[in-house]
Amino acid sequence: MQPTLKYKIYQTLEVSRGAKGGLTLIFNLVLLSIISLNTMAIVLHSIKSIRQEYNQLFLDFEYFSVCFFTIEYLLRLWVCTENERYKHPFWGRLRYLTSIAAIIDLLAILPFYLSHFASDTSLIRLLRLFRIFRVFKFTRYIHALRVIKSVIKEKREELVLSLVFIVFLLLISSSIMYYIENPTQPKVFSSIPATLWWGVTTITSIGYGDIYPVTILGKLFGGIIALSGIAFIALPTGILASGFAEHIASHKQSSKHKYCPHCGKELP
DSSP states (O other): OOOOOOHHHHHHOOOSSSSSSSSHHHHHHHHHHHHHHHHHHHHTTTTTHHHSSSSHHHHHHHHHHHHHHHHHHHHHHHHGGSSSSGGTTTTHHHHHHHHHHHHHHHHHHHHHHTTTTOOOOOHHHHHHGGGGGGGGGGTTHHHHHHHHHHHHHTHHHHHHHHHHHHHHHHHHHHHHHHHHTTTTTTTTTHHHHHHHHHHHHHHHHHOSSSSSSSHHHHHHHHHHHHHHHHHHHHHHHHHHHHHHHHHHHHHHHHHHHOOOTOOOOBBB
16 A cells, blocks of 8 residues: 555654655754754854844744744644554544643744734743753654653652652741741741742752851751751652663663574564
């Protein structure tokens, strides 16, 4: 059966499923080049002298990039039904739209269109900042980033639980420190929200130094929280480390060839 145009486009766009070489190779090289140039343009655009001299060039390249990424996004949305996961013409596409890859593709172009409806200068600058999401389009091509995504997905429950513990520790410690230090330093520890900054810098062991306890009880409690923070901050690191170890072990195990102990032939 002759492959349809839709399937050919799907193979070209999906680097992990498409044929090696030909249009697939050309398209992916062009896409990677445009993403790289966009990253460079975002960095250079922040330099005032370069921005003033080449502003029109930056603007033209922005229009070209948005057109290219928009066409790519629409094509991916059209051909995604060739994938078994998104086979249904409506629900399949809806499921694809909520996937991480599709969200990254949308965030790469959405700020440009939204900026045309915004009149506030600060909002426009913020939307332009979100162009940095185009860098994340590299995740389709870098195996290490796909491994990170897979590990985070597998360990998401443990990571959320550890994050909840850290938030609880932050809120409780900041509340207690506020009541300890507020009578002595009413301007520094003026409220629990203000004390949260102390909690963040202490738990993360940054120790910024702009807000710190001066009472003996406050220093003692701060020391306990600082030591506890080391243990709590290490939780996500340990979870991710174990996840990577499990993923690598699983990958090695699945890649091993099995042979028949009698005839020596490779088993399927």
